[in-house]
Amino acid sequence: MPGLKVNEPLKSHTTFHIGGPAAYFAAVPGREALCALQKLSVAEHIPLLVIGRGSNILFRDKGYAGIVATLEDSFTQIVWDESGDCTVHAGAGASLARLVNEAADRGYGGLAGCGGIPGTVGGAVFGNAGTNGGWIGDCVTEVVVLTSAGEIQHRGRELLQFSYRSSNLQGTVVMAVHFSLKKIVKNDSVIEQIRAMAERRKDTQPLGDRSAGCVFKNPPGDSAGRLIDFCGLKGLQVGGARVSDKHANFIVNTGTAASGDVEQLIGLIREKVKMQFGIELALEIEIV
Ligand SMILES: Cc1cc2nc3c(=O)[nH]c(=O)nc-3n(C[C@H](O)[C@H](O)[C@H](O)COP(=O)(O)OP(=O)(O)OC[C@H]3O[C@@H](n4cnc5c(N)ncnc54)[C@H](O)[C@@H]3O)c2cc1C
Structure with a gap:
């Protein structure tokens, strides 16, 4: 498969900077390539693990005997639809910080509790990231996933379950997420909330x-x-x-x-x- 790296050190792909080699590593540019990679993994019986920025993972030094993939390029798009109630469509590889900041700049609440959390939208939704100020799952209306059977599914809110640092998305690859956000009357308050949280993190976290x-x-x-x-x-x-x-x-x-x-x-x-x-x-x- 073109673009597959061999023996890629995983410490370069995590915030811990720890981890041995992945047998194969792919930076996947779009849906077609992801589907092809998943087919290959099934056909060759090689496990496939999609990660974000590796900000919640400890890879062991012996590495990963399979394919580790990150979602890049078209997976990093964020599209705003503000015609009615605000809907945002974010690729799973998009930066969570970028999504949170764009929402704040446009005056939408709901995601401020995720301010300052590193990683991607996909990783955040997969693990229901957040703080006591709010959890990402609260704003999700639909998740587009690739199932282990190779099927693309649009899972609406009624099929999604989020709890403390967990979701029912295990076994799938999150490809895109749709959010519904509410306009805040005083939009400065969202920006202020994010700024205050960032200050608090700086004071209390390494x-x-x-x-x-x-x-x-x-x-x-x-x-x-x-x-x-x-x-x-x-x-x-x-x-x-x-x-x-x-x-x-x-x-x-x-x-x-x-x-x-x-x-x-x-x-x-x-x-x-x-x-x-x-x-x-x-x-x-x-x-x-
Ligand atoms: C300094 C610091 C502060 C942090 N503060 C917080 C905090 O306040 N709140 C909080 O909740 N977390 C926090 N975290 C943890 C971490 O940033 C979050 O859990 C984040 O959402 C992980 O995103 P990621 O893209 O890096 O995912 P990764 O760490 O790369 O992956 C985490 C899990 O999600 C899976 N995954 C990733 N992307 C996908 C995808 N597209 N489809 C399917 N599965 C996927 C991976 O396989 C893995 O199982 C912090 C981390 C750091 C380093």
Whole structure:
């Protein structure tokens, strides 16, 4: 298949900057190429994993024995239809930050809670990204997916389920997402909300470091960061992986971290939190 790279280092495709080689890697330019790649993966029995910007993934150092693909070019388009109620059609490979900022500039609310989250629209919808200020799934009206059987389906709201950092889109490739947004009377307030959130992130998160965001989901009614901090684990280090001094739910790659360092650190954190509070922390990041 043209354009397929062999033994592509996955650390170049994640915000952790960790991960061994993908047997094959493709930057897919459009729907036709994606469908062809999926057919190839089925015919050759090679698993296909579509990722966004790798901002929620820890790839292991042994790499991925299959095809890893990103969605580029025509998948990065964002088309606004403001003739009636505002509808936005975004390709799954489009930057989430660009979508959030364009919505704010046009005076639409709904996506401000996703301000400052790295990654793509596809990755965000797949994992229902967001904050207490709002979750992306709340604004989604339709998702266009490629199923594992090679069928393109338009799944309307009634077929979609979103919950805390999860959706029912597993097993599909998200190709495009339609959103419905509401005009805000005072549009400055959306821009202000995004700016305030960005400031707060700068103050509370290690944004300059290599990480994949929060490692653990918040248990019901509590915050994983608070529990880890209470156990005195900020600054705990295994190899090149360290619990951030700024935010206890972030593990940062100090430069030379192996995936095993991060996994060991995850194990230690879970053990301590379980001993101290009797709570089993669930992973928010995905280990591949
Ligand atoms: C500094 C920092 C701060 C963060 N803050 C937040 C936050 O406040 N809230 C939050 O929710 N998250 C946060 N994250 C985590 C992460 O940015 C989000 O989960 C983001 O939505 C992941 O998008 P991505 O495109 O990078 O997906 P990836 O990490 O590349 O992929 C994540 C999962 O989605 C799947 N996927 C990606 N694209 C597609 C597609 N088109 N079709 C099917 N499956 C797909 C992948 O296979 C994988 O399973 C943060 C991360 C960092 C580094």
